[in-house]
Amino acid sequence: MPNKKKIGVLISGNGSNLQALIDACEQPDFPAEITVVISNKESAYGLNRASEHGIPAHIISHKNYKTREAFDEAMHKLLLHHNAEIICLAGFMRLLSAGFITKWRGRILNIHPSLLPNFKGAHAVRDALEAEEKETGCTVHLVTEELDSGPVILQAKVPVLPDDTEDSLHQRIHEQEHRIYPQALRILVEKL
Ligand code: GRF
Numbered sequence: 283m284p285n286k287k288k289i290g291v292l293i294s295g296n297g298s299n300l301q302a303l304i305d306a307c308e309q310p311d312f313p314a315e316i317t318v319v320i321s322n323k324e325s326a327y328g329l330n331r332a333s334e335h336g337i338p339a340h341i342i343s344h345k346n347y348k349t350r351e352a353f354d355e356a357m358h359k360l361l362l363h364h365n366a367e368i369i370c371l372a373g374f375m376r377l378l379s380a381g382f383i384t385k386w387r388g389r390i391l392n393i394h395p396s397l398l399p400n401f402k403g404a405h406a407v408r409d410a411l412e413a414e415e416k417e418t419g420c421t422v423h424l425v426t427e428e429l430d431s432g433p434v435i436l437q438a439k440v441p442v443l444p445d446d447t448e449d450s451l452h453q454r455i456h457e458q459e460h461r462i463y464p465q466a467l468r469i470l471v472e473k474l
Pocket of ligand 1: 300
């Protein structure tokens with residue numbers, strides 16, 4: 283497919299959602315391609331996933347920057363260097379500065395393991411379990427300045443089972459994340 287949209291993916295860890303995006307982008311009829319993966323953590327397994335698929339993978343450690351703005355600017359430059367047009371956050375565990383979000387407005391997607399607006403923040407799966415929800419899920423949304431609050435693109439529901447642990451529930455959520463993240467990316471690409 284000609285004129286595939288160029289995607290930069292930001293990660294901090296395992297990168298199973300990155301893998302789902304890589305697999306989708308390798309399909310000839312998928313309208314996007316990943317041109318760069320950036321991790322703020324050297325140990326992120328997702329870096330290997332990128333390298334295995336011939337995708338440039340970079341580490342930019344936030345620890346090497348005095349301010350969030352300076353760290354974000356380094357990522358911004360690298361994204362532009364790789365001609366990124368859309369950013370997918372895939373388990374990226376840093377808050378983005380307002381300046382960065384403004385530059386990429388309407389072009390940053392995030393995946394979150396709850397049915398937003400329920401259970402925002404870093405412990406969404408545990409929080410849903412502790413709240414004794416019968417159902418939770420995952421959400422792909424556009425990123426705005428307010429944490430986990432931008433317009434929703436897609437959601438998927440997941441049942442909470444009586445004997446669920448945080449791990450078993452997160453695993454069930456992951457299966458849905460891997461299904462809806464590529465779908466949501468396609469929706470955004472087709473809108474732009
Ligand atoms: C996912 O559950 C995602 O919703 C959350 O962080 C987790 C990342 O998992 N933002 P992975 O690194 O993609 O496997």
